[in-house]
Amino acid sequence: MRVGVDLGGTKIEAIVLAPGGVERARQRVATPRSYEETLVAIDQLVRDVERGADTRDATVGVGIPGAIVPGTGLVKNANSTWLNGQPLGADLADRLGRPVRLTNDANCFALSEATDGAGAGAGVVFGVILGTGVGGGIVVGGRVLDGANLVAGEWGHNPLPWLAPDEYPGPDCYCGKRGCIESWLSGPGFEADHARCTGRSTPSREIVAAAAAGEPASRASLARYHDRLARALASVINLLDPDAIVLGGGMSNVPALADDVTALLPRHVFSDSVVTRVARNVHGDSSGVRGAAWLWPEGDGR
């Protein structure tokens, strides 16, 4: 049995997966606002969810909304700021009396989809989050590729490639640079682009619906989004050449996004043919807990 914990800004959710990925129990609690209370809450949640699945001493993986400092194991860049600077993995291992694996939520998404989701069976999977931010994770042979700096797959603050003259230098990004992929391809980035072209601020859902109904300006905004996503993914393919790319986050709900982007990839990929499978995620909001649980893959017991 494996327990996965998704530590979010507003809730902490835990799941128990039996062999084969069958869900045995699931539970959630509100996220406390202090570090000590967060440790207590996760400890309790793991034990409760184990009881619900009639098991104990399951493996434990945790997905966090931030990064881990290489070497020290300290949390950084978490928007739940009380986690920053804390040795979360070590403290949880102490409390639970067993090793705990930790990674960021984009890696959990990629791992969940690579294990038994839209990227199942693919050797190399790039999991992409297109939400309020843009993140990503890489899974090779069923394991997360962390990278030397623990940032492998974090493509959101690379610049959008192959800029058209009217795209240069690109929107300001909160990271201090301009033209980051995130500033174009996040939900807010898509809305901002539409607003720049139309003078109207419109929620992304409404732009997508209007495009489907044939409204020209919304169709044009969506076409620009497709083209930019294709360019951004093509540069990943040229470097990593994954077997599968899985789309997640709110913008992955745009109808036919994966197919439309697939059709545009050959314009930019340095290859005569592109066989990379691009697909929408299967597990949706459950990817966080499921991916955390799969941090202990089958055949990798303690």
Ligand SMILES: [Zn+2]
């Ligand atoms: Zn940026």
